[in-house]
Amino acid sequence: MRKIVPLFMALLCSGLALSQPQTQIRLLPDEERYFTVGLLGGIYSLQDQVFQELYGKSAPFFGAQITLRFPIREPHGMDIAAGGRTLTKKGLTSYTEEDLNLRLTDLFLSLCYSYDTGRFALFLGPGIEYVTYKETYAETFPIDSMQGSQTGLHLTGGGYVHLTSALSLKGYFKYCRVETGKPGFRINLGGTEWGVGILYRFYF
Amino acid sequence: MIHGRNGRFPKSRSSLFLFGLIGTAVFSFGQIHFTEVSAQFDVRGYSNFGGHGVGVSWVDVNRDGRVDIFVKNQGAVGLPAVPDILYINYGSYFVDEADGRGAADAYAYGTHGAVFVDLDRDRDFDLFASTTYGGISPAHNHLYRNNGNAFFEDITASIVPTQTTDLSTRGVAAADFDGDGDIDLYFTNPLPDPDPFNLLPSPPQSLPNFYVNNGDGTFTSEYRGIDWIGFTQGVTTGDYDGDGDIDIAQAMWGAPSTIYRNDGSGHFRNVGGQIGLSVSTGEFDNGVVWADVDNDGDLDLAIVGGGRIALYRNTANHYSRYQVITWTRPTDGLHVCFGDFDNDTDLDLYLSGENVYENDGQGNFTVVPEAESGLEDSLTMVDPRGAALADFDGDGDQDIYVTDKSGYNRLFRNDLNNSAWIEAEILSDTRGHIGSIGSKLDLYPVGHVGVPTYLKGHREITGEYGYLGQDMPIAHFGAPAAGGAEYDLRVTFPDGTQRVYSGLTPGQKVQVASVSPPLNLRGEKIENKALFYRETLIELTWEPNPLNDDVQKYKVYELNQGQNLLAELPASQFSYTLRNMDKTRVYRFAVTAVDSQGLESEPATIAVNGEAPVERAKRRGLIKTLRRLL
Numbered sequence: 001m002r003k004i005v006p007l008f009m010a011l012l013c014s015g016l017a018l019s020q021p022q023t024q025i026r027l028l029p030d031e032e033r034y035f036t037v038g039l040l041g042g043i044y045s046l047q048d049q050v051f052q053e054l055y056g057k058s059a060p061f062f063g064a065q066i067t068l069r070f071p072i073r074e075p076h077g078m079d080i081a082a083g084g085r086t087l088t089k090k091g092l093t094s095y096t097e098e099d100l101n102l103r104l105t106d107l108f109l110s111l112c113y114s115y116d117t118g119r120f121a122l123f124l125g126p127g128i129e130y131v132t133y134k135e136t137y138a139e140t141f142p143i144d145s146m147q148g149s150q151t152g153l154h155l156t157g158g159g160y161v162h163l164t165s166a167l168s169l170k171g172y173f174k175y176c177r178v179e180t181g182k183p184g185f186r187i188n189l190g191g192t193e194w195g196v197g198i199l200y201r202f203y204f
Numbered sequence: 205m206i207h208g209r210n211g212r213f214p215k216s217r218s219s220l221f222l223f224g225l226i227g228t229a230v231f232s233f234g235q236i237h238f239t240e241v242s243a244q245f246d247v248r249g250y251s252n253f254g255g256h257g258v259g260v261s262w263v264d265v266n267r268d269g270r271v272d273i274f275v276k277n278q279g280a281v282g283l284p285a286v287p288d289i290l291y292i293n294y295g296s297y298f299v300d301e302a303d304g305r306g307a308a309d310a311y312a313y314g315t316h317g318a319v320f321v322d323l324d325r326d327r328d329f330d331l332f333a334s335t336t337y338g339g340i341s342p343a344h345n346h347l348y349r350n351n352g353n354a355f356f357e358d359i360t361a362s363i364v365p366t367q368t369t370d371l372s373t374r375g376v377a378a379a380d381f382d383g384d385g386d387i388d389l390y391f392t393n394p395l396p397d398p399d400p401f402n403l404l405p406s407p408p409q410s411l412p413n414f415y416v417n418n419g420d421g422t423f424t425s426e427y428r429g430i431d432w433i434g435f436t437q438g439v440t441t442g443d444y445d446g447d448g449d450i451d452i453a454q455a456m457w458g459a460p461s462t463i464y465r466n467d468g469s470g471h472f473r474n475v476g477g478q479i480g481l482s483v484s485t486g487e488f489d490n491g492v493v494w495a496d497v498d499n500d501g502d503l504d505l506a507i508v509g510g511g512r513i514a515l516y517r518n519t520a521n522h523y524s525r526y527q528v529i530t531w532t533r534p535t536d537g538l539h540v541c542f543g544d545f546d547n548d549t550d551l552d553l554y555l556s557g558e559n560v561y562e563n564d565g566q567g568n569f570t571v572v573p574e575a576e577s578g579l580e581d582s583l584t585m586v587d588p589r590g591a592a593l594a595d596f597d598g599d600g601d602q603d604i605y606v607t608d609k610s611g612y613n614r615l616f617r618n619d620l621n622n623s624a625w626i627e628a629e630i631l632s633d634t635r636g637h638i639g640s641i642g643s644k645l646d647l648y649p650v651g652h653v654g655v656p657t658y659l660k661g662h663r664e665i666t667g668e669y670g671y672l673g674q675d676m677p678i679a680h681f682g683a684p685a686a687g688g689a690e691y692d693l694r695v696t697f698p699d700g701t702q703r704v705y706s707g708l709t710p711g712q713k714v715q716v717a718s719v720s721p722p723l724n725l726r727g728e729k730i731e732n733k734a735l736f737y738r739e740t741l742i743e744l745t746w747e748p749n750p751l752n753d754d755v756q757k758y759k760v761y762e763l764n765q766g767q768n769l770l771a772e773l774p775a776s777q778f779s780y781t782l783r784n785m786d787k788t789r790v791y792r793f794a795v796t797a798v799d800s801q802g803l804e805s806e807p808a809t810i811a812v813n814g815e816a817p818v819e820r821a822k823r824r825g826l827i828k829t830l831r832r833l834l
Contacts, residue, residue: 051735094733095741096781102735135736142784146736183736 035202036067038170042195044087044104048188054100055091062086063106065197069114079112079123085193098138104189105132106176110156121168124157131178131189152178152190160199170197236546236560236572238604238616240581247291247298247605248612249275256286256314257607259590259672263320263329265305266354270295271594271676273605274307274331275613279314284340286314288333292354293596306356307331309346313338317376317439319667319674323387324421325636325751328352332389334373337396343370345391345415363422364415370396375439378667379450379642380698381428382470385635386417390428390452392436399435408433416470429472434459437509438539438590440669441641442494444503445521448700450642453505455489455671461507480523481505481516488536491590491670495542496662497551498567501646503664506553508537508671513555517567527568531558533583539670543593543602547624547682549660556606556671557588579616586611590672595680600625600711602680607672623711626683626691630665630716633697636751639677640716641665642698647681650690653704660691685710703803717754719797719805722746722778727793727810729785729817740787740817745779746795746808754799763792763809772798787817 045058063085071077084107091100112125134147158172174193179186242248249257259276266272270293277286287308291298302308309315313336320329328350337343344367348356360367377390394413408431415423430452439454449466456462460483462476477483489509497504498517505516505523512530516523531537539556546552550563560577561569574580582588587610593602601618608614626647633640645663652658663679683691693705695716705714725746732739744760755775762768770793771780785791794807 048735050733054733054735091735093739095730096732100734133736135734137734137737141734141737142739143737146734148736183738185738187735 033071033204034069035204036069036168036199037064037202038067038168038197038199039064040083040085040170040195040197042193044085044191044193046189046191048191050094050187053094055089055102059087059089059102059104061104061106061193061195063195067199069116071116075116075118077114077116079110079114079125081108081110081112081127083108085195093137093141096140098141100138101136103134103136106130108154108174110154112156116160119162121160121162122157123159123172125155127154127156128152129154129176129178133180133189146183148180148182150178150180150182150189152176166201168199168201170199171195172197235620236552236562236577237619238545238560238578239619240578240614241617242613242615245296245298245615247273247615249289249607250277250286251612256280256283256609257589257613258314258316258609259318259668259674260592260605260607260613261318261320261668261674262592262594262596262605262676263674264293264676265290265307265320265329265350266292267328267352268293270598271596272354273298273596274302274318274320275607276315276318276333276590276672278316278336278609279312279338279340284313284338285310288315288318290354301354305354306358307348309333309335309348311335311346312340312343312370316374317391317668317672319376319378319389320639321378321387321641321667322637322639323347323378323417324349325386326350326352327632327636327638327751327753328354329639331356332376332378334376334391335371336374337370337372339397341370342367343372343396345371345373345376365423365425369394372396372398374435374437375454375668375672377439377441377452379441380635381414381450381452381466382416383449383468383698384417384419385699386419387637387641388417388470389415389423390430390439391415392439392454393432395432398432405433414470428470430464430474433474437489438491438668438671440492440494441666442503442664443642443644444494444505444518446502450698453492453494455492455507455509457488458485460485460487461489461492461509463505479521480525481507482514482525490536490538491540491673493540493542493669494664494666495551496664497542497553497563497569499550499565499659499661501656501659501662504567506540506542508540508555511536513537513540513553515567515569529553529555529561529569529571531555533558535588538588539590539606539673541591541593541604541670541673541675543604543675544625544661544680544682545602545618545620547601547620547622547684549682549684551661554591554593554604556591557582557585557608559583578619581614582606582616585614590670592673592675593680594676594678595627600627624682624684626681626693626708626710626712626714627678628681628693628695628705628714628716629678630695630718632717632720632751632753634699634701634718634720635697636720639665640697641667641677644696645679645681646694646696647683648692648694650692650707653692653694653706683708683710701806717752717799717801717803719755719799719803720749720751721805721808722758722795722797723749723808725793725795725808725810727791727812729787729812731787731817739783740785742782742785742791742793742812743779744782744793744795744810747778748775749797749805752797752799752805755797756800757798759796759798759804761794761796761807763794767794 040063065083110127112123114123154176156174178189256277273291275289287310290302318333331348435457464472494503542551553561591606601620604616630640661681
């Protein structure tokens with residue numbers, strides 16, 4: 001958190017500094033192939049009933065992503081996005097009410113159709129998830145922690161608002177489907193992610 | 205403090221106290237000697253109205269550690285419904301508080317038999333009091349519940365079937381006759397106006413003379429095999445044949461006094477003639493007493509009346525008459541007490557209104573001259589009736605209270621006052637009864653429990669005995685201290701459970717408290733969930749047993765492989781959780797209660813099956829709820 005917030009502010013300031021007063025973003029086809037880096041934040045609502053019982057219905061997360069956009073026929077194009085996010089949440093065991101600490105770290109890769117008007121952009125597409133988890137328990141609990149990883153799929157969609165030629169705001173949702181049975185019982189790590197981000201764009 | 209009719213304080217107490225000290229110093233060397241102190245303690249009964257006292261119970265009704273006196277009073281022509289007396293012991297004086305405490309039982313022609321017993325297992329003494337017909341109706345028996353502070357509530361109508369017949373009850377008995385764990389009641393002469401001189405009614409009358417405890421606080425009136433075959437006076441209970449159930453003996457007019465053998469289920473059969481008792485008719489016996497006078501571990505028998513005491517020795521459950529005691533005064537003889545008055549380990553004998561007789565150790569009795577025993581005043585009693593024993597002044601010897609129907613009652617203080625004694629008071633037996641009628645207590649030199657030749661005293665707790673007397677249910681043993689002697693005490697409760705108290709020293713009072721197992725032991729497998737881990741808990745819960753009042757801790761055992769102690773928990777904790785258990789396995793557990801003396805109850809056990817654990821969430825407090833939401 002301490003690292004992400006200054007980085008977020010730095011991106012925002014640099015983007016604003018580099019931006020020019022404009023009425024319209026440039027629409028030259030060869031300039032619509034761009035690369036973005038950005039920071040994300042939002043709420044992840046896990047579907048798992050036990051998660052909801054122990055930790056509550058949702059958890060905040062922070063993350064980062066990079067995106068490559070390949071125009072096909074403007075305003076149509078294809079985005080390839082990769083990134084990651086992490087969330088931590090404190091909870092209590094169901095009966096003894098001992099402390100729990102959960103960390104979910106998620107790496108993803110998405111391939112999305114995008115429609116970019118120059119001022120706004122929309123995107124929608126599937127992707128894959130790689131989730132690592134670690135749950136840490138109180139000293140009174142029989143074990144110290146449990147950790148592991150699992151892959152899954154997601155469907156994501158959202159939009160951009162281009163603030164300047166270099167800076168955009170992103171809003172999105174993502175529906176993830178990740179299940180694991182490694183502890184000996186089924187856990188649904190999937191859910192719905194609602195997030196916003198700020199992106200810095202490089203043209204190439 | 206409640207002051208009754210005779211709420212006066214004794215006069216000149218200081219001078220009497222000095223006399224007592226002097227007497228104590230003189231007679232503390234094993235010599236039997238008594239001092240009459242009824243005036244000092246103001247316990248003479250209705251001496252201004254010609255007496256009326258026919259029986260007495262020593263009982264600590266308010267459980268303050270001081271023994272109180274309940275005097276059973278019979279009416280008289282022109283003065284019916286004489287209230288009974290409840291003298292509350294305040295240490296240096298007594299006060300009659302029967303009226304204020306609801307124990308006056310002033311009905312019809314007064315009271316004969318009455319017994320204090322813990323009917324409801326709340327560890328106080330309730331009262332079963334008979335009513336004497338004597339031409340005045342209604343004459344019904346009454347039950348009074350002690351509320352714990354010696355205030356009594358008449359609960360007769362709510363728990364006993366409606367009584368439609370007047371009764372002429374004399375002696376009464378209380379014990380767990382049918383072995384089901386609760387106290388039943390027996391009363392004599394269940395008919396309104398028996399003719400005392402009508403010998404051997406034919407046929408015998410099979411009348412309901414038991415109140416059988418239903419276990420739910422109510423009683424059923426039943427006939428249990430004891431026919432009315434003649435006017436009955438005193439009655440007592442004991443296990444004369446050592447078979448674990450409680451038999452009945454009663455003294456009768458006309459018909460021979462006899463013993464009724466219990467078949468184990470609370471049904472009785474007259475066996476007197478078969479086991480050696482006299483079957484001659486026409487005797488006028490008034491009192492019957494069971495006591496082990498020869499220290500061989502069984503109950504010998506004394507029957508008193510008709511100017512003699514017949515002593516029967518018990519040999520292999522058969523009685524043989526071996527001594528007859530007579531006296532010169534023209535009194536019939538109504539009551540005999542057996543107590544170790546000189547703390548020499550054998551039981552001596554006191555005959556109401558007469559003298560004390562010393563035991564030679566073999567059960568043979570020799571009168572102690574009154575000049576030596578200090579019982580000159582006993583011989584002046586006009587119409588001596590029931591008597592009873594207790595250590596009312598807490599000095600380690602047995603004192604005597606004697607009623608006089610036509611004069612004032614006497615309190616004979618034993619001046620022995622040495623430390624050669626051991627006393628045992630049962631505060632709670634395995635069924636939760638204080639006093640524990642039917643319990644047997646045996647004293648042995650240390651290390652010799654159960655060896656008959658070493659037996660130093662055998663006592664069985666009873667209710668009424670002799671003629672309407674009831675001792676405080678504390679077993680008193682003479683226990684000489686010579687050579688640093690130590691003793692072991694074995695207590696056998698009515699259900700056969702035994703406890704041994706080892707290494708007792710003379711001058712020690714043992715408070716026997718049986719520890720009962722905790723109630724409603726439950727075990728449940730519970731799933732304690734984290735997101736990535738499912739832990740199976742077993743939660744054991746139980747409830748404290750109200751029969752226990754001295755639990756110091758609980759012990760939890762796992763029984764799957766032997767008996768493994770898992771935990772010792774404080775007495776305030778009624779649950780225990782086992783972590784990380786196998787949810788498919790069957791577990792067996794036991795929980796016991798342990799008292800302050802380290803006595804451990806029988807275990808309450810439970811098997812927790814291999815079914816899937818239940819999901820259960822604890823009730824969350826506000827703070828935890830907020831924490832969870834945030």
